[in-house]
Amino acid sequence: QEFLNLGNTILGLMDKGCQIICLTARHISEFRVEEMIEDESVVRCLSSKSFPATDAVKRLEIPNLLTGLSAAILSIAIVKGLPCFLLVNYVDLFTPDSMTLQGYQSIFKLKCLQESSLEKPNVSEALKSRQLFRPSNNLYI
Numbered sequence: 610q611e612f613l614n615l616g617n618t619i620l621g622l623m624d625k626g627c628q629i630i631c632l633t634a635r636h637i638s639e640f641r642v643e644e645m646i647e648d649e650s651v652v653r654c655l656s657s658k659s660f661p662a663t664d665a666v667k668r669l670e671i672p673n674l675l676t677g678l679s680a681a682i683l684s685i686a687i688v689k690g691l692p693c694f695l696l697v698n699y700v701d702l703f704t705p706d707s708m709t710l711q712g713y714q715s716i717f718k719l720k721c722l723q724e725s726s727l728e729k730p731n732v733s734e735a736l737k738s739r740q741l742f743r744p745s746n747n748l749y750i
Contacts, residue, residue: 616681620691628660628721629686629693632713633679640699641673651699652712655683660692665718669697694719 623629640651653669669675675683679695686693698712716722717729 612678612681613685615678616685619678619682620685620689623691627692629682629691630716630719630722631679631682631693631695632698632716633675633677633695634698634700634703634709635675636703637699637701639673642670650708650712652715653697653699654715655695655697657683657687657691657693659690660694661720663694663719666696666715 620629637651640653652666653673654663654666655669655675656663675695675697679697683693683695685691696713696716698709700709700712702709714729717727
């Protein structure tokens with residue numbers, strides 16, 4: 610309920626005919642699956658029926674549950690019949706680095722993005738340019 614108004618506002622700004630793509634991250638401890646493969650990055654998706662079908666990303670398995678703004682946007686889009694795709698990147702840490710951001714590269718497998726003018730970014734170069742890895746003044750022993 611707390612994200613319902615914000616989700617409606619965001620969708621109200623959308624032009625007719627647009628496709629919605631939501632990106633979200635969740636901690637890996639929230640991912641529920643019978644057998645976990647350690648080396649696999651865990652990226653899953655959910656989409657509305659009106660979003661073009663894709664096998665580019667695995668669908669989120671039951672009994673996983675999503676909450677928050679991205680889930681609200683997807684829910685509202687489903688009710689309104691809008692095309693919406695939600696990508697969930699399950700990560701160990703919420704600190705942006707090349708490993709945690711790598712899961713988002715999956716969106717470039719979507720046909721709508723391949724047909725667009727968006728270019729796939731070089732994640733490590735983008736992080737270097739943002740200077741997120743400044744040397745720490747702390748000493749840990």
